[in-house]
Amino acid sequence: MKNMKKAFALILALAMIFALAACGGSGNGGNDSAATGEFKPDGPVTLIVAYKAGSGTDGPARILAQYAEKYIGQTVVVENVDGGSGSIGWSQLAAADPDGMTIGVMNLPNFNNSIVKELGTYTTADFKAICNHVTETSIVIVRADDDRFPDLNALVEYGKAHDGELKASTNGAQASNHIGAQAFAKSAGFHYIDIPQGGTADQLLSLRNTESDFSVVKLGDIAGQESAYRVLGIFAAERDERIPDVPTLGELGYYKEWLGSSRAIVAPAGVSDEVIKFYEEALKKTMEDPDYIAAASSFDTNFQDHTATGALIEQQQAFAESLGDDFWNF
Numbered sequence: 001m002k003n004m005k006k007a008f009a010l011i012l013a014l015a016m017i018f019a020l021a022a023c024g025g026s027g028n029g030g031n032d033s034a035a036t037g038e039f040k041p042d043g044p045v046t047l048i049v050a051y052k053a054g055s056g057t058d059g060p061a062r063i064l065a066q067y068a069e070k071y072i073g074q075t076v077v078v079e080n081v082d083g084g085s086g087s088i089g090w091s092q093l094a095a096a097d098p099d100g101m102t103i104g105v106m107n108l109p110n111f112n113n114s115i116v117k118e119l120g121t122y123t124t125a126d127f128k129a130i131c132n133h134v135t136e137t138s139i140v141i142v143r144a145d146d147d148r149f150p151d152l153n154a155l156v157e158y159g160k161a162h163d164g165e166l167k168a169s170t171n172g173a174q175a176s177n178h179i180g181a182q183a184f185a186k187s188a189g190f191h192y193i194d195i196p197q198g199g200t201a202d203q204l205l206s207l208r209n210t211e212s213d214f215s216v217v218k219l220g221d222i223a224g225q226e227s228a229y230r231v232l233g234i235f236a237a238e239r240d241e242r243i244p245d246v247p248t249l250g251e252l253g254y255y256k257e258w259l260g261s262s263r264a265i266v267a268p269a270g271v272s273d274e275v276i277k278f279y280e281e282a283l284k285k286t287m288e289d290p291d292y293i294a295a296a297s298s299f300d301t302n303f304q305d306h307t308a309t310g311a312l313i314e315q316q317q318a319f320a321e322s323l324g325d326d327f328w329n330f
C-alpha cells in the first residue's frame with residue numbers, strides 16, 4: 001500500500017509538470033503574456049505615416065518610434081504611405097491585419113476631412129484609438145524678407161486692398177492648414193487664392209520660393225527654420241510663451257477660437273483591448289521618458305489615453321462636417 005501511494009504521488013507530480021509545460025509551450029514560443037491573455041508584439045512593429053518622409057507629421061512620428069522601442073521591446077519601422085491627402089495611408093491602415101503588429105498616425109482634422117470629401121471608403125469606426133501624441137496650434141506666417149507684411153494687420157490691409165490677389169500655400173484642399181487660411185481670411189474680410197500642396201513640407205517650400213504670399217501652419221512645422229519666416233499671429237486664446245511678441249488673432253479682432261491639429265496613434269478596428277492597453281501604456285512611458293522629452297522639444301507632445309483620444313476623433317469629425325458651403329464660399 002505504501003509503495004502504491006508513492007507511485008500515485010509520482011504520477012500526479014509528472015502530470016502537473018506536463019500540464020505546466022503544455023500551458024507555457026506550444027503555439028506561442030513560451031510567451032508568458034500569451035498564456036495570460038496579454039499582448040506583446042513578437043516582431044518588428046509597423047507605424048504607418050500617411051505623408052512623405054520629412055513632412056511635419058513624419059518628424060515627430062520618427063522620434064516617437066525611436067524612443068518607443070525601449071518600451072515596446074521591438075523595432076518600430078516607420079512606413080511612409082503618401083498620397084490622396086493622407087487617404088491612401090489611412091486606407092492601408094484600416095485594411096491591415098488586426099494582430100497588433102501595425103499601427104499608424106492619424107492627423108486630425110485632415111483625417112476627418114478625408115471622410116467628408118469621400119477620399120477613402122473608411123470611417124472613424126474602422127479605427128481604434130490608442131492615444132494622442134501631438135497637439136499643435138496654428139500660426140500665420142510670411143517670408144522673413146517680405147517687407148510688405150511687418151505684422152498681421154498689414155497683411156489684412158493688403159488683402160482687402162487687393163482682394164482675391166494674395167496667394168496662400170496650403171497642405172492640401174480642405175486640409176488642416178487650408179482650414180486655418182480660410183478661417184483667418186474669412187474673419188478678416190478678404191479673399192485669396194489657395195495654392196494646395198501635397199503636405200506641409202511642400203507648402204513651406206512654395207512660400208519660400210515666392211509662389212505664395214502667406215501660409216497657415218503649425219508652430220512645430222517651422223522648428224529649426226524659424227529665421228526663414230515671420231510669424232504674424234497665432235490661433236490661440238493666449239499668447240504662446242515661445243513667441244511672446246506674436247499676438248493672437250483674437251486680440252486683433254480676427255478669428256477668436258483655438259485652431260490647430262492633433263496627431264493620434266491608432267490601430268485597425270479589429271484589434272483586441274489587450275493590444276490597445278499594451279501600446280497605450282508603452283507610449284505613455286515613452287512620452288514621459290526624459291530622453292524622449294529632450295528630443296521632442298520642437299513640438300507639443302500631448303498624451304491622452306485611448307478614451308479621450310477616441311472622443312477627440314469624433315469631436316473633430318463633427319467639426320469637419322460642420323464646415324459647410326458658408327465656410328468655404330464667402
